[in-house]
Amino acid sequence: MTLTLYNTLTRRQETFETVEPGKVKMYYCGVTVYDYCHLGHARACIVWDVVRRYLQFIGYEVRYIQNFTDIDDKILNRARQEHSSMEAVSERFIKAYFEDMARLGIKEADEYPRATHTMNGIQRLIHDLENKGFAYPADGDVYYAVRQFSGYGKLSGRKLEDMQAGKSDRVNLEDPEYQKKKDPFDFALWKAAKPGEPAWESPWGAGRPGWHIECSAMVRDRLGETIDIHAGGEDLIFPHHENEIAQSEAVTGQPLSRYWLHNGMVKVDGEKMSKSLGNFTTIRDLLDRGVDPMAVRLLVLTAQYRTPIDFTDEALTDKTNAWHTLKDGLLFGYQYGEQLGWGVGSGDWGLGKNLSNTQSPISNPYVERFQEAVNDDFNFPGGLAVIFELAKELRREGNIIVHQGKTETPTDELLKQWQTLVTLAEVLGLEAKLEAGTAVNDGLSDAEIEDLIQQRQAARKARNFAEGDRIRNELQAQGITLIDSPEGTRWHRS
Secondary structure, three states: OOOEEEEOOOOEEEEOOOOOOOEEEEEEOOOEOOOOOEHHHHHHHHHHHHHHHHHHHOOOEEEEEEOEEOOOHHHHHHHHHOOOOHHHHHHHHHHHHHHHHHHOOOOOOOEOOEHHHOHHHHHHHHHHHHHOOOEEEEOOEEEEOHHHOOOOOOOOOOOHHHHHHOOHHHOOOOOHHHHHOOOOOOEEEEEEOOOOOOOEOOOOOOEEEOHHHHHHHHHHHHHOOOEEEEEEEHHHHHHHHHHHHHHHHHHHOOOOEEEEEEEOOEEEOOEEOOHHHOOOOEHHHHHHOOOOHHHHHHHHHOOOOOOOEEEOHHHHHHHHHHHHHHHHHHOHHHHHOOOOOOOOOOOOOOOOOEHHHOOOOOOOHHHHHHHHHHOEOOOHHHHHHHHHHHHHHHHHHHHHHHHHOOOOOOHHHHHHHHHHHHHHHHHOOOOOEOOOOOOOOOOOOHHHHHHHHHHHHHHHHOOOHHHHHHHHHHHHHOOEEEEEEOOEEEEEEO
C-alpha cells in the first residue's frame, strides 16, 4: 500500500516520496493572531493534525512546524481600537489559540515560530533577494520584482498577462505604494516605519516585514531549503503561497516544497462565513454552547479534505449521534473487559486513563482496509467507515453480553478488535476519556433502562397505554430499542 497525495503544484495525485527517507518536514501556515479562531481554523487545524498523526502511524518521523503571524495590519488595528499594543493583542490570542485547540484534541506542533522572533532570518532573505536581482529598495520599502522570477504563477495557474488585462481599472495611481513600485505586480518585502507602529532597524531603514516573506524565512530557518509538505487553506494559494515560492526559490534555486496540500473552505448553513452575514462562529462559541469537540472532528473528517464543508445544526446533530455510537465502541473494554477476563479496570487501562494507552495492534484486515483507504490522498471518510464498522460490531457484542451474560465470540478476538478500534480512532484524534465515577455510556445507564422498562410494564398492566408508549418513545429517542416477546421485553442500543 503506497501513500499518494494530490499536489496542488502539479495538479495531479502523486506517490509520496520524502526528501530524506523515513522523515517528513511539514509546515502549516498558521493563524494571524488578532481574534479568536473560527470554524475555518478548526477545519484546517484538525485536517493537518490528522495528516501528521497518520504519517506517524505509518512509520514516518514527522517534524511539524506551525507559525504565528504576530505582526500585521489587522493586529495593529485591533490594538488601536483597544488602546493596547501589538504585543498584548498577539499574546492574548496566542493563549486563546492553544486553549481552543486543546479542546478540539489537536496535538501541539513541534515548534511555533513567530514573525517577530524571525527578524534576522527575514532580513537575511530579503538581502539575498536584493543581491540576486529579485528585490529593489524604494524610499524605505523593499519590493519583490515579480517579472524577474520566470516561474511565477506555477502554483495557482495564473498568468501575469491574464491578470494584467483586468487590473488597469483597479489601480489607484495616487496610491504612494503604487508609485514606488516598478511594476504593479511587485509586492512588499519590507515596509518603511509609520508613525505609532512597531518597527525594527534594517539596512533599508526602520520598518517591518511584509506578510509573505515571513513564512519563507520561517520555513528556511526551521526546516531548510526544501521541505516535504507545505499545507494551508486553499485561500492561501494566491497570492501568499505563490509569493512564498517566488521568494524562496529565487534565492535557493531549489523547490520550496515537494508537495503543496490545501484544505477546502468552510460554509455556515450554505453561505460563506462572514461577520457581515452574522454567521461568523468561533471555536469557543461553538463548544461553549455544548457541541461535543469530537462531533466537530467527525464533521470535518467525514468530508474529503479538499472539498468545501458546511457547518449546519443538522450536520452537528448527526455527528453528535455518530460520536455516541463510536464512543460506545471505544468504551467497550471499560464496560465489559473485566467480565470478559481482560483485567481491564484495575491495570494500565483503568478508570480515568486515556484509551490511547493501548498497544498498536498487529496487522489485521481492519488495519489494512483503513490504510488502503487513507493512503488514497488522505481519504479520512474511507478510514472512518472501517472504524464505525468496528464500533458497531463491538456495540452489538455489548448488547449480547447484557442480555445473555456472555458472548460466543472468543474474548481474545474481542480484545484485538477493541485495541484496533482504539488505535485507529486515535490516529484520527477521536479519543474517549472516562472519568472515575461516571457512567460508561452517554445517556441512560443499563440500570436506568431496566427501571424504565419496569415502569412501562406497570403502566401497560394498568392499561395506561399512553404512558407505556411515552416511555418507549423516550427510550427510542435515546437510541434504545425495545423488543417485546412472550418471554418479556429485551432491549439494545441502536
